[in-house]
Amino acid sequence: MSTGIFSIGVSGLGAAQLNLLATEHNVVNANTPGYTRQRVVQGTNTAINSGAGAIGQGVHVQTIERMYDKFLTGQVNTAQTVTSSLDAYYSQITQIDAMLADPDAGLSPAMQNFFSGVQQVAANPSSLPARQSMISSAQTMATRFHNLDTRLSELSEQVNGRITGAVSEINSFAAQIADVNQRIVISESGYGQPANDLMDQRDQLINDLNKLIKVTTSTNSDGSYNVFIGNGQQLVVGSNAMEMTATASSADPSKIVVGLKTAGGTQEYPESMIIGGELGGLVKFRSDSLEVAANEMGRVAATLSLTFNAQHALGQDLLGKAGADTGFVGKFFTIPDPKIIANSNNTGSGLLAATFEDPTAPSAPSFSGNFSTKLTNSSYQIQFGAAGAYTITRLSDNQTVSAGTGPGVATFDGVNLNITTNGANGDKFVIKPVTEIGRNIDISTQIAADPRLIAAAAPMKVTPLQSNTGSMTVSQGIAGVGYNNPAVLPLTLTATTATLLTGLSGTTAWRADYADGTFATGTGGGISTNNGAPLAKISFSNMSFDVNGTTALGDKFTFERNVGGVQDGRNAVLFAKLQTQNTVADGTATFQSAYARLVADNGIRTREAKVQLDAQGAILDQAQAARDSLSAVNLDEEAANMIRFQQAYQASSKILEIGSKLFDTILSIG
Numbered sequence: 001m002s003t004g005i006f007s008i009g010v011s012g013l014g015a016a017q018l019n020l021l022a023t024e025h026n027v028v029n030a031n032t033p034g035y036t037r038q039r040v041v042q043g044t045n046t047a048i049n050s051g052a053g054a055i056g057q058g059v060h061v062q063t064i065e066r067m068y069d070k071f072l073t074g075q076v077n078t079a080q081t082v083t084s085s086l087d088a089y090y091s092q093i094t095q096i097d098a099m100l101a102d103p104d105a106g107l108s109p110a111m112q113n114f115f116s117g118v119q120q121v122a123a124n125p126s127s128l129p130a131r132q133s134m135i136s137s138a139q140t141m142a143t144r145f146h147n148l149d150t151r152l153s154e155l156s157e158q159v160n161g162r163i164t165g166a167v168s169e170i171n172s173f174a175a176q177i178a179d180v181n182q183r184i185v186i187s188e189s190g191y192g193q194p195a196n197d198l199m200d201q202r203d204q205l206i207n208d209l210n211k212l213i214k215v216t217t218s219t220n221s222d223g224s225y226n227v228f229i230g231n232g233q234q235l236v237v238g239s240n241a242m243e244m245t246a247t248a249s250s251a252d253p254s255k256i257v258v259g260l261k262t263a264g265g266t267q268e269y270p271e272s273m274i275i276g277g278e279l280g281g282l283v284k285f286r287s288d289s290l291e292v293a294a295n296e297m298g299r300v301a302a303t304l305s306l307t308f309n310a311q312h313a314l315g316q317d318l319l320g321k322a323g324a325d326t327g328f329v330g331k332f333f334t335i336p337d338p339k340i341i342a343n344s345n346n347t348g349s350g351l352l353a354a355t356f357e358d359p360t361a362p363s364a365p366s367f368s369g370n371f372s373t374k375l376t377n378s379s380y381q382i383q384f385g386a387a388g389a390y391t392i393t394r395l396s397d398n399q400t401v402s403a404g405t406g407p408g409v410a411t412f413d414g415v416n417l418n419i420t421t422n423g424a425n426g427d428k429f430v431i432k433p434v435t436e437i438g439r440n441i442d443i444s445t446q447i448a449a450d451p452r453l454i455a456a457a458a459p460m461k462v463t464p465l466q467s468n469t470g471s472m473t474v475s476q477g478i479a480g481v482g483y484n485n486p487a488v489l490p491l492t493l494t495a496t497t498a499t500l501l502t503g504l505s506g507t508t509a510w511r512a513d514y515a516d517g518t519f520a521t522g523t524g525g526g527i528s529t530n531n532g533a534p535l536a537k538i539s540f541s542n543m544s545f546d547v548n549g550t551t552a553l554g555d556k557f558t559f560e561r562n563v564g565g566v567q568d569g570r571n572a573v574l575f576a577k578l579q580t581q582n583t584v585a586d587g588t589a590t591f592q593s594a595y596a597r598l599v600a601d602n603g604i605r606t607r608e609a610k611v612q613l614d615a616q617g618a619i620l621d622q623a624q625a626a627r628d629s630l631s632a633v634n635l636d637e638e639a640a641n642m643i644r645f646q647q648a649y650q651a652s653s654k655i656l657e658i659g660s661k662l663f664d665t666i667l668s669i670g
Contacts, residue, residue, distance in 0.1 A: 022039060035633070042061055068630075093606050108596070111592060117137035118134055132451045142442055162278070177209070178239050180201050230273030251428065258274050305441055319453070343429065352429055375434060380392055380430070458565070474557050493557045518531060536548075545559075
């Protein structure tokens, strides 16, 4: 009897002691990150059968287990990686939002001031102070482009740095997880019991890793974890950790991309595989917002430059020079050609060059309307196949925009790509038409040094003979693309009959448009002033003139160079109108509306990110609360347990004391 009493008491003491130890362990780790509450799992010892029935033999401790639910922990990890991604994305995009929308530092005020300067020249074309003011406002606008692009470049460098730092942390966590895996395997194989504290460490490392990139795990038969990223790429396999890399992209060295170090070298991961966590948020910000902002701003700068230059080239400066005249400066703005980057893995010697396609011009023969470009806010990739075959893909939507076989010229989205030498099969090149225009747009150094070179006047004029008796009037004319100091000027059209104008040389092609919408064409000869309807327009040599009224016999009109036209601001009026005309995105948006759309779209994305971040934060809090309700340490509960297990220990001690007295009594009888 006494032996049974002693064994039961001793088992009770041992169980109570382990319960106290587990409780104390919970208490002291209440604030340890990742700690999971532990409890002792007890079982009854095998009873001894007797004639009086089965006699219990006390208690034993089966194991010490964590209060752990992998599904609740999985919910926390999933919510955590999404929250971290949104937080990284939001912290970056708010900087662009504040920069673009700034009423003082933004681009809209600078463009408005520039066109105000243009309008002053149009109103007073002979004023040198007005011309100098226009140049100054243009330089201020160019500087604003430079400053905004510099800020975006700084953000790009910041993203590159943060990606590098995140990859370094991921490698550190992966190595630690692999080490803990090995320690867990050794511990559990040696003792046959779960390594609770080590598993807590591993779970905390997984949670920290999810803050950097979304990972998934699987459990091996030996208790170790495999950790995967992206679409199942291995990061940790048991006790082995792979090494991720952060290196310059083979397609674009200005971008740091994530890869994996393998025996054969570094394998770059496509951005679509980098999801979740800080790293996923940074990559998403760069592709969805940062590059879009830089490209859209570059598109506005390129379109402004190309369309303004096209109209400026059709004018005449204050020195009376126009077109092909020596010393005439047609380009008011200067921008570089589209940038082409060869992939570092190319094996061929492909030679490519790109230029901007001339803007879409006002339609002939009226030459009314405005210039516009087909430029998009995207970069492009050209990939060569066998025998010089190539495909050009717009990277913003992965649409094929051109395909063919080189050498030759491919034209797409406002860009002319000249393939001089084909690349090898598989070679790739990235074409960046507008990305760097914002940082490089400038004013012609010649015009900046001499404001008289602004081509504010039109290059031609029409002078009616003062003795004309008819009612016909002819406008001063509009020069269209292709005008280049036509050799036909000066010329005089004379009404040789009441309805016929003659005077064009025999090789001069002309077109006459009439009020009823009909038209006639010819070369040399005479132009009828009435073809069933009155003459409304005359066009020849890329010039167009509006006509009203009727002629009288002998009326004359002289078409000549605009000599002495210092007070003429006709061309300045036309390039001032560019401010309100649809010049961007293939003639669907103005400069201001395109920039405003960029500001609005970025603002919408910023607000969406904030809303999603707040919502995801609430989901994370709920997931953590659900997990903590099971796994976290409750100090009040542990205090009550400590008293309970202390009393159990005292009761077991009392059993031993009673057993000792009974044994002494038996001995005294003997």
